[in-house]
Amino acid sequence: MIRTEQFRQLAFTAALVSTLVTGNSARAQEALNFGTASVGSTYYVLSIGLSKLIGKYAGVNVNVQPVGGSYPNLFALASKKVDIVMANSLSQYDRYHGNKPFKNSYEIRMLAQGMPNYRVILVRRGANIKNVADLVGKTIIGKRRALPELEKITSALLRVHGIAPDKVNIVGTVNTGQVDKALRAGTVDAAAYPSARRQPLLTALFQDGIVDFLDLSREKRNEMLKLLPGAFYEDVFKAGTFPDQKKGAYVFGLATSLVARADMSDDLAYKIVKATLSHTDEFAKYHAAGRQWTVKQSLSSPSVPFHNGAIRYYKDVGAWTPAMDALQAKLLKR
Incomplete structure (x- = not known):
């Protein structure tokens, strides 16, 4: 006991x-x-x-x-x-x-x-892309499984500007770091890109003279918005938002x-x-x-x-x- x-x-x-x-x-x-x-x-x-x-x-x-x-x-x-x-x-x-x-x-x-979180379209400075028509024959990162909206934006861009998809070499990546490396290596000419104001990787790309924003008019951007899901809204990155960014860029916004x-x-x-x-x-x-x-x-x-x-x-x-x-x-x- x-x-x-x-x-x-x-x-x-x-x-x-x-x-x-x-x-x-x-x-x-x-x-x-x-x-x-x-x-x-x-x-x-x-x-x-x-x-x-x-x-x-x-x-x-x-x-x-x-x-x-x-x-x-x-x-x-x-x-x-x-x-x-x-x-x-x-x-x-x-x-x-x-x-x-x-x-x-x-x-x-x-x-x-x-x-806000943005989707933008970048062009490599050495690719000689002055306008959307210059994308013909170029390689663009335009899709990512993790971000299916990038493919929607790429498709809307080509459709609004009357460019057949088979006239552009559209490739995909797994993450933003791969996009950064491809642009720096010169293996791609342009990219649909997820960003924010002062995003570190994009800031470095501008600072190092690697990229510019695609010269996209507000009117064409708004035509693209009509083809995209309603969660997107219009916005603009004013000149100087990123280092050595000389012109404003019309972009696609989403809430975070x-x-x-x-x-x-x-x-x-x-x-x-x-x-x-x-x-x-x-x-x-x-x-x-x-x-x-x-x-x-x-x-x-x-x-x-x-x-x-x-x-x-x-x-x-x-x-x-x-x-x-x-x-x-x-x-x-x-």
Whole structure:
């Protein structure tokens, strides 16, 4: 028979082990895998910054994984390989509604929105491409499995300018780093390219005298927009946005968002959004675009419904309105 003191010691030990196991389990659940774009991209730099903010202010360990782009990120989210992702508005809309390349709809939710993300068309300076017609006979990087919208833009460019696809050698790459290397090596003449203002790799390409933007008129760009999904909007990179950029460039814009599965806990979603949007000055130390992650930007033209935990934060700061309730209900109806 166990004596009373021995029983107390055993009970205490069991309770301690239980507490440690439960605590470790809770901490394990609070560790997040963050899916983002390739190393060196704007998304990657921002994701590293966000991981630091979330760790510091939400008390959550974050492992940043360069999955490869918005669409692969959302595939990984659905397969539960990652817990949160950075993705553009077009890919979110397609994932939520089950549009190609996805085979079915999936319950994702918006946490926050930040800076615009752009698609541009670059030409190598040594390729002697003065206008779109000069693309005939040239090699252009115009497709990427991770970013199917690049192929849509390339197709729209040729169609609007009356160039048959077989008159251009269209090739693909796996990531932005490969595009950078091909342009520098001179193995391609032009590229449809994902970017942001002051994107590091593109800044270096301009700084080193490797590329220019394709001379595309606003009128032709807007004709192209009519052939592209509605998530795109018009924008311009003014001269001087990048080093030695002498002319403005008409580009294609998409919103950038932080997205999670609908089954993320409301409390965790709340903490992530608060950590992201309450420290924009600190976020900007990692990348200037961090300043654009604001409450106002987050509530602007969402393409998928907001997470309940995010809504709680927006209500706490007085930004959620009856109009947002109506928009949320509309988005939930799909």
